[in-house]
Amino acid sequence: MKESHNGECYIExxxxxxxxxxxxxxxxxxxxxRIPEENRIVAVLSxxxxxxxxxxxxxxxxxxxxxxxxxHRYEPQEAARNILSxxxxxxxxxxxxxxxxxxxxxxxxxxxxxxxxxxxxxxIRSSEVIxxxxxxxxxxxxxxxxxxxxxxxxxxxxxGDRIILVSDGxxxxxxxxxxxxxxxxxxxxxxxxxxxxxxxxxxxxxxxASRIVGHAHTNDAFxxxxxISGAVIYFRRPRKLLLCTGPPFHPEDDQRLAxxxxxxxxxxxxxxxxxxxxxxxxxxxxxxxHLESVSAEVPPFSMMEGIDLITEGVLTLGKVASRLEKxxxxxxxxxxxxxxxxxxxxNNDQIFFLTGTRINEAHQDPNLPxxxxxxxxxxxxxxxxxEERFLxxxxxxxx
Amino acid sequence: MNKITVEICYGTLCFVMGGEVFETxxxxxxxxxxxxxxxxGMVCPGYCHQQEKYGKPPFVKVQxxxxxxxxxQKIIACITNLMKDGSNx
Numbered sequence: 001m002k003e004s005h006n007g008e009c010y011i012e013x014x015x016x017x018x019x020x021x022x023x024x025x026x027x028x029x030x031x032x033x034r035i036p037e038e039n040r041i042v043a044v045l046s047x048x049x050x051x052x053x054x055x056x057x058x059x060x061x062x063x064x065x066x067x068x069x070x071x072h073r074y075e076p077q078e079a080a081r082n083i084l085s086x087x088x089x090x091x092x093x094x095x096x097x098x099x100x101x102x103x104x105x106x107x108x109x110x111x112x113x114x115x116x117x118x119x120x121x122x123x124i125r126s127s128e129v130i131x132x133x134x135x136x137x138x139x140x141x142x143x144x145x146x147x148x149x150x151x152x153x154x155x156x157x158x159x160g161d162r163i164i165l166v167s168d169g170x171x172x173x174x175x176x177x178x179x180x181x182x183x184x185x186x187x188x189x190x191x192x193x194x195x196x197x198x199x200x201x202x203x204x205x206x207x208x209a210s211r212i213v214g215h216a217h218t219n220d221a222f223x224x225x226x227x228i229s230g231a232v233i234y235f236r237r238p239r240k241l242l243l244c245t246g247p248p249f250h251p252e253d254d255q256r257l258a259x260x261x262x263x264x265x266x267x268x269x270x271x272x273x274x275x276x277x278x279x280x281x282x283x284x285x286x287x288x289x290h291l292e293s294v295s296a297e298v299p300p301f302s303m304m305e306g307i308d309l310i311t312e313g314v315l316t317l318g319k320v321a322s323r324l325e326k327x328x329x330x331x332x333x334x335x336x337x338x339x340x341x342x343x344x345x346x347n348n349d350q351i352f353f354l355t356g357t358r359i360n361e362a363h364q365d366p367n368l369p370x371x372x373x374x375x376x377x378x379x380x381x382x383x384x385x386x387e388e389r390f391l392x393x394x395x396x397x398x399x
Numbered sequence: 400m401n402k403i404t405v406e407i408c409y410g411t412l413c414f415v416m417g418g419e420v421f422e423t424x425x426x427x428x429x430x431x432x433x434x435x436x437x438x439x440g441m442v443c444p445g446y447c448h449q450q451e452k453y454g455k456p457p458f459v460k461v462q463x464x465x466x467x468x469x470x471x472q473k474i475i476a477c478i479t480n481l482m483k484d485g486s487n488x
Contacts, residue, residue, distance in 0.1 A: 272411075273409070273410045273411070273442045273443035274410075274443060274445070276442060277442055277443070280442075287442045289409060289439065289440025289441065289442065290440070291422075291438060291439075291440050295422065296419050296422060296423075297419075298414075299409035299410075299411075299414045299418070299419075299422075300409055300422070300440055302440070302442060312409060312410065312411055312414065313411055314411055315411055315414060315415065360411075361448065362412050362447040362448050362450075363411065363412065368412075368415060368416075
């Protein structure tokens with residue numbers, strides 16, 4: 001998942017894919033690049049001819065060239081011609097071929113798209129499907145004068161919009177089945193996505209991409225007949241999360257801590273039983289322990305009115321740090337407090353840690369297990385992981 | 400017969416000192432005990448800060464009796480006692 005800051009709007013890019021059954025690598029390639037100096041984002045989806053390693057090589061070549069031609073503002077026609085003449089010729093079919101979609105988004109959210117033979121893109125504004133302005137252009141490739149057409153779409157994105165790119169593995173999934181005799185065609189994908197957005201309007205780009213690809217895979221009865229890829233570009237306001245852990249050093253600051261939580265515009269999480277109790281006391285709210293989360297690794301989570309999640313402190317944070325370090329797979333498993341916490345962290349863009357500095361004396365016994373790390377160190381570790389691996393904006397504050 | 404409430408502390412210290420076994424306590428209780436017991440979690444009430452007074456974690460409260468260094472055997476014994484006394488009726 002890549003995210004970048006574009007004025008007041010975040011552009012979140014999510015991508016997911018499944019390789020054709022029995023293939024080791026996927027023949028579809030997706031690449032995206034952010035150019036911070038220009039506040040610009042370029043993304044490319046390419047589908048190589050056939051499947052497996054050869055298709056992957058074709059698609060990687062295409063995507064890399066497409067990305068760089070677009071970055072250097074080449075004319076799309078010229079880029080397309082160059083790409084197609086550079087590709088190796090297939091021995092059996094005597095053609096060099098791969099499809100591609102180039103997306104170029106500038107700092108004003110002006111989006112220009114060039115689509116060569118990939119399925120149509122979906123533009124979604126608040127669960128409605130909208131149309132971009134479309135223009136076709138025919139160009140000739142080499143001496144053999146094969147006519148190819150490129151589709152151009154100019155589009156001004158607004159915060160809240162989504163653009164969905166899929167490979168033909170998605171739009172042709174389930175072909176011949178009772179449900180989708182002609183495959184999962186674009187209008188049907190549109191309706192399906194609309195349904196998802198109605199039940200979950202703020203679904204993240206990554207989750208939506210995974211669900212589209214997952215559904216296409218299901219259409220093929222989990223025997224993918226082609227490489228299945230889906231990418232989602234989501235223009236949205238930055239999501240903010242406040243994570244409070246640890247009681248304030250001076251008990252006089254308890255009130256200040258509670259006020260910071262109440263006034264914070266975004267999601268709120270408390271890690272630590274004592275901290276939760278302080279906040280509950282200051283706000284006069286009850287804490288309820290939920291025993292249904294089963295895990296021998298971390299204690300169960302709790303809930304309080306106005307707070308999105310309450311977990312135990314140091315152990316859970318330590319577990320979060322070690323799982324983030326190992327790497328997470330999507331969709332994130334949320335069966336315990338640490339998993340839930342990770343999903344909250346990764347679903348937000350700006351994360352504010354408010355770390356209490358009071359020492360818990362009961363934790364200072366040298367006979368205790370080593371998992372009881374120092375809170376500040378764990379928070380720093382999570383901050384580093386979120387910044388480096390997940391490109392989040394993280395602030396740490398002490399109280 | 401009123402149910403017996405068993406409150407388990409899920410604070411950090413109780414959890415690392417052996418409290419993690421209580422997450423599956425429900426499954427390990429004998430059938431006749433399971434029926435009379437309501438399991439609850441409690442947010443750390445801070446017994447671990449006064450270990451001279453209350454003993455060592457993990458802490459579990461059965462009705463109003465506090466058990467220190469709790470384990471499933473101790474909890475079951477305490478519940479059985481309560482059932483015998485009939486003090487929960």
